[in-house]
Every structure is written in C-alpha cells, then in structure tokens.
Amino acid sequence: MDSVEQPLVHVDRRGIAVDEAVAFYEGVYSSQDIHIGDAASEGFSWRYRAVGDDHVTVGTSSVAARRWGTIDPGDDYVLAWASAPGILLDTGSSDPVEMLPGVPVMYPAGRDFTFRAAPTVQHVIRFDRTFLQSVAAARQGDLPAPLQFARHPDPAALRQLRAVVSASAAALFDPTTGRDRRSALDTTVAEAVVGTFDARPVPPTGLLSAGPATMRLAQEWMVANARRPITITDVSVAAGVAVRSLQASFRRHTGASPMHFLRQVRLHRVRAELSAADPDTATVAQIAVGWGVGHLGRFSGAYAATFGEPPSATLRRRRSV
Structure with missing residues (x-):
C-alpha cells in the first residue's frame, strides 16, 4: 500500500x-x-x-x-x-x-x-x-x-x-x-x-x-553496456576500483548505489522504447529483457513506482496515438 x-x-x-x-x-x-x-x-x-x-x-x-x-x-x-x-x-x-x-x-x-x-x-x-x-x-x-x-x-x-x-x-x-x-x-x-x-x-x-573520475567512468560504462547482464563486480573492474570504494563514492556523491543508477537508466530506456513500439508486435517482456532486465516482476513494480503506471499501459497508449 x-x-x-x-x-x-x-x-x-x-x-x-x-x-x-x-x-x-x-x-x-x-x-x-x-x-x-x-x-x-x-x-x-x-x-x-x-x-x-x-x-x-x-x-x-x-x-x-x-x-x-x-x-x-x-x-x-x-x-x-x-x-x-x-x-x-x-x-x-x-x-x-x-x-x-x-x-x-x-x-x-x-x-x-x-x-x-x-x-x-x-x-x-x-x-x-x-x-x-x-x-x-x-x-x-x-x-x-x-x-x-x-x-x-x-x-x-x-x-x-x-x-x-x-x-x-x-x-x-x-x-x-x-x-x-x-x-x-x-x-x-x-x-x-x-x-x-x-x-x-x-x-x-x-x-x-561532480564526483571523482572513477565514478564518472563507472557511469559511462554502465550507460554504454546497459543491455548486458551487469554485476557490481563488473562495474568495479571497468572503473578500476574496489567494490566498496565504488559504492562509497556513489553514495557520497549521488546518495544511491551504482546498481540503482543502472536500474534508473534501464527503466527510462525501456519507457522510451515502449512509448515508440507497436503494441501489436512488441511485448513488455521482449523490450525489458532486451535492456538487461532479469526479473520481470520486480521490474514491473519499480516501473509503476517510478512512472505511476504499469509498463503495459505505456505500450497500450501507443495504439491510441
């Protein structure tokens, strides 16, 4: 509730x-x-x-x-x-x-x-x-x-x-x-x-x-690789720092974790693709999985909490445009 x-x-x-x-x-x-x-x-x-x-x-x-x-x-x-x-x-x-x-x-x-x-x-x-x-x-x-x-x-x-x-x-x-x-x-x-x-x-x-160059490098790498399955270890290796150091840097400068940044990128990328997709040929699952989403139930809940509607509603609205 x-x-x-x-x-x-x-x-x-x-x-x-x-x-x-x-x-x-x-x-x-x-x-x-x-x-x-x-x-x-x-x-x-x-x-x-x-x-x-x-x-x-x-x-x-x-x-x-x-x-x-x-x-x-x-x-x-x-x-x-x-x-x-x-x-x-x-x-x-x-x-x-x-x-x-x-x-x-x-x-x-x-x-x-x-x-x-x-x-x-x-x-x-x-x-x-x-x-x-x-x-x-x-x-x-x-x-x-x-x-x-x-x-x-x-x-x-x-x-x-x-x-x-x-x-x-x-x-x-x-x-x-x-x-x-x-x-x-x-x-x-x-x-x-x-x-x-x-x-x-x-x-x-x-x-x-703002923030250290390593955090910026991590953000750039996640944006460029958002379609791939990514772990926090992958991000830390790409940024060249330890996992704990990377997490501390993100929380200090953004108030959130590296994986939260990645989830937000994916949510907005999926929303943009759903808004442009043909609901007769595309599905929410197809688009979400294409952006590296591994758990559709959690994704749908996060999407609705962020945008105030389920992803299926975004896709259906394309039909009425």
Whole structure:
C-alpha cells in the first residue's frame, strides 16, 4: 500500500507587514536584495505556500505590491508561471524573460539574476538539481550533468506540459499524498519539463559531472553496456576500483548505489522504447529483457513506482496515438 508521510517541505506563511515579507522572501530566494514598493489599492498583504519532498517542491506566491531585486536559485532548477502579466526575469541581461500569463518559463539556472514584478500570483515548481539531471540523463542516454534549457519551447509542447502540471498539481500540493504517489508524480512532471524545454547538458569545461573520475567512468560504462547482464563486480573492474570504494563514492556523491543508477537508466530506456513500439508486435517482456532486465516482476513494480503506471499501459497508449 502507498505509505503516507509528511513531505520534507510544508510551508504556509502570510502577513500584512512589508518588512516581514522582505525578510521572508530574502530567505526563500537566498538574497539580500529584495525590495517591495507601493501596495495595491486594497492594502498590502502577502502569502507563500509550498509543499514537496527532496526531489520536487510546488509553491505559490502572492504579493499585493510591486517588487524587484535579485534571486539566487541555488542548487535548484525552477519552473514558474504567473496569473497575470507584469513579471520580467533577468532584467540585467541583454535578453530578459517576460512571463506571459499562464505560460511556464525556466528561471536562469546556476547564477543570480535580477527581476521586477507587478502585484500578481506566481506559481513555481522547484526541482532538485541532481534529480532533474538524472531524469534528463536517463531519457537521453547520457550521464547526469548541468542542464541548459530552450528559451522558446514549442507551443504544442508547452500545452502538453500545462496539462501534465494541471493533472498533477492537486496531489503534489496535498501534504497527505503518499510517498510513492508523490515520487511517481515528481518523475512525470520532471520528464515533461525535460522534454518541453529540450533540457540538454551544458557543454563541459572540465569533468562532465561532480564526483571523482572513477565514478564518472563507472557511469559511462554502465550507460554504454546497459543491455548486458551487469554485476557490481563488473562495474568495479571497468572503473578500476574496489567494490566498496565504488559504492562509497556513489553514495557520497549521488546518495544511491551504482546498481540503482543502472536500474534508473534501464527503466527510462525501456519507457522510451515502449512509448515508440507497436503494441501489436512488441511485448513488455521482449523490450525489458532486451535492456538487461532479469526479473520481470520486480521490474514491473519499480516501473509503476517510478512512472505511476504499469509498463503495459505505456505500450497500450501507443495504439491510441
């Protein structure tokens, strides 16, 4: 049964004092440069709500006054959209981002940026950096690395993203949503964001991912050999380190084991192939075994927990497209 746990983040703050709002939002945005100007005609008020786990946090912010300043997204990737016009991001650059009502945009990633905003409601989805990079890497057959996003995504893809967010929002905003259900929705929304904004690795200037070179070598080897039967000993030999050292490195830098990384690669590869396969000629077992899956029962359970549906549903959906 889906277990119910309080998420790691559950915030609901509101007030009517400008100084209190400035202090709060400077904490939210890791900034010492948030300013709030003239209040709306009905008087000043603010409210901030957020619910999430260690992968995805959804939030909504309402400030009844003009504001401007600097935002530091920190280690997160942030998707945002507004209920009304009047928000401009990256105002200090030569190519600022205008937030149109109801149209999602990605915050500039990996750096501070300036903004200005009219009184309105803003909705945000914050993705843990490592989580979104892992989703993008698994879908694209690459390795986790810092991401860059398309500035002007396809309108049809944006509509699909909005549909995914709309279908997921109520459960993600509900603090009582079970851990397994929330995890599946995290992945669904992350996949939609990666696809819509064509998330791709930033061209490397050194090592392609954080962590020691041996861990990177192990990841590369697993990606290249994901169709083969692989043991942890195989990976350690390929990386040239002892099994214990390899496992410790992965847990220190990714929070998971090498074999967990391999399972995630396989899950996403199978999902991509199922989505493109002809259900009249292909089977889940055929595709899964082709990606090195040795136990179909455990695979099906992990697939459903990750994507919120059994693999057979992904394959059947191809027929209706």
